[in-house]
Amino acid sequence: xxxxxxxxxxxxxxxxxxxxxxxxxxxxxxxxxxxxxxxxxxxxxxxxxxxxx
Amino acid sequence: xxxxxxxxxxxxxxxxxxxxxxxxxxxxxxxxxxxxxxxxxxxxxxxxxxxxxxxxxxxxxxxxxxxxxxxxxxxxxxxxxxxxxxxxxxxxxxxxxxxxxxxxxxxxxxxxxxxxxxxxxxxxxxxxxxxxxxxxxxxxxxxxxxxxxxxxxxxxxxxxxxxxxxxxxxxxxxxxxxxxxxxxxxxxxxxxxxxxxxxxxxxxxxxxxxxxxxxxxxxxxxxxxxxxxxxxxxxxxxxxxxxxxxxxxxxxxxxxxxxxxxxxxxxxxxxxxxxxxxxxxxxxxxxxxxxxxxxxxxxxxxxxxxxxxxxxxxxxxxxxxxxxxxxxxxxxxxxxxxxxxxxxxxxxxxxxxxxx
Ligand code: FES
Ligand SMILES: [Fe+2]
Ligand SMILES: [Zn+2]
Numbered sequence: 039x040x041x042x043x044x045x046x047x048x049x050x051x052x053x054x055x056x057x058x059x060x061x062x063x064x065x066x067x068x069x070x071x072x073x074x075x076x077x078x079x080x081x082x083x084x085x086x087x088x089x090x091x
Numbered sequence: 092x093x094x095x096x097x098x099x100x101x102x103x104x105x106x107x108x109x110x111x112x113x114x115x116x117x118x119x120x121x122x123x124x125x126x127x128x129x130x131x132x133x134x135x136x137x138x139x140x141x142x143x144x145x146x147x148x149x150x151x152x153x154x155x156x157x158x159x160x161x162x163x164x165x166x167x168x169x170x171x172x173x174x175x176x177x178x179x180x181x182x183x184x185x186x187x188x189x190x191x192x193x194x195x196x197x198x199x200x201x202x203x204x205x206x207x208x209x210x211x212x213x214x215x216x217x218x219x220x221x222x223x224x225x226x227x228x229x230x231x232x233x234x235x236x237x238x239x240x241x242x243x244x245x246x247x248x249x250x251x252x253x254x255x256x257x258x259x260x261x262x263x264x265x266x267x268x269x270x271x272x273x274x275x276x277x278x279x280x281x282x283x284x285x286x287x288x289x290x291x292x293x294x295x296x297x298x299x300x301x302x303x304x305x306x307x308x309x310x311x312x313x314x315x316x317x318x319x320x321x322x323x324x325x326x327x328x329x330x331x332x333x334x335x336x337x338x339x340x341x342x343x344x345x346x347x348x349x350x351x352x353x354x355x356x357x358x359x360x361x362x363x364x365x366x367x368x369x370x371x372x373x374x375x376x377x378x379x380x381x382x383x384x385x386x387x388x389x390x391x392x393x394x395x396x397x398x399x400x401x402x403x404x405x406x407x408x409x410x411x412x413x414x415x416x417x418x419x420x421x422x423x424x425x426x427x428x429x430x431x432x433x434x435x436x437x438x439x440x441x442x443x444x445x446x447x
Pocket of ligand 1: 147165167169170
């Protein structure tokens with residue numbers, strides 16, 4: 039599903055580590071070790087996202 | 092056959108710089124469509140028509156095809172077209188066949204770029220074109236060029252969204268060790284088709300590109316903020332300053348050197364892309380030597396990418412059994428861009444409702 043314009047997915051590469059920290063536009067957060075897994079989780083929204091819409 | 096990124100129709104693409112479109116016929120191929128571009132004598136606006144004559148498909152950008160006022164006269168047998176693409180003359184007979192017309196494309200000239208709409212003309216909306224105002228604003232000076240690359244345009248998108256390659260491919264020019272070492276932040280506005288990748292280096296070596304042009308001696312604070320407006324426009328907002336010098340609390344930034352690096356990534360044909368590049372600055376604007384240095388240095392950098400991508404494409408073409416890639420953190424932005432391009436391509440392929 040494509041989110042409407044203005045909804046931002048954010049992925050931070052955590053300084054000092056090899057980890058990625060993702061924040062969905064719904065507020066759900068997730069940590070992953072590689073970007074493929076991260077985008078899979080992220081763009082799976084709302085599946086597996088506990089955030090509030 | 093190596094992987095080819097699908098073309099996204101119903102989108103705006105940069106076909107040329109403003110200064111390239113004049114009274115000489117210019118041929119460009121965008122998304123596989125041959126175009127001929129010229130500037131109308133009557134109102135000064137650019138015209139983009141399909142570049143193949145309806146008669147025997149002679150290329151309308153090639154001599155002896157010529158302009159007669161604002162009409163284009165095919166150099167083979169003289170079929171003549173007006174600015175809308177309608178054929179207004181055929182040799183030897185009074186009746187011009189009703190189907191004698193070539194497609195004309197919606198065109199917008201903005202920020203010194205000539206944008207064409209590839210797709211259903213009824214859907215063309217100029218307000219959807221992303222801006223690059225620094226290319227044509229008072230107080231800014233720009234050096235620019237264009238290089239065709241024989242690669243899938245997806246490879247150029249990949250290249251530009253991951254600047255860690257500067258350290259290796261462009262070492263001694265724009266690359267220093269800190270680029271590859273510094274973590275990035277990626278933001279994706281999926282609906283708007285925008286990817287932002289930021290890399291802020293607090294204390295970095297100053298590459299020759301900036302050391303020689305700005306005159307900064309010693310280490311620098313270097314910020315790279317990418318904005319990619321899929322599919323075509325890429326902006327790199329670059330800020331360098333002596334190490335530790337950051338913008339003032341009120342947002343002004345007298346100690347920083349701001350450079351806007353613009354790319355237009357225009358898919359030409361399968362395995363071919365136009366790489367439009369520009370470097371704009373609002374500092375040392377009256378120094379011609381700085382302009383010349385940035386132009387030649389950046390041209391060298393662009394050619395390093397061109398050579399690498401030509402080679403990469405040829406190499407991918409020799410893989411007989413397909414191939415797998417391995418993505419790591421530096422690829423976060425590039426992967427997001429690929430997904431957006433895949434979606435835009437899919438949307439552009441669907442028959443669309445006319446209600447708009
Ligand atoms: S091909 Fe153009 S007039 Fe014949
Ligand atoms: Fe590069
Ligand atoms: Zn979510």
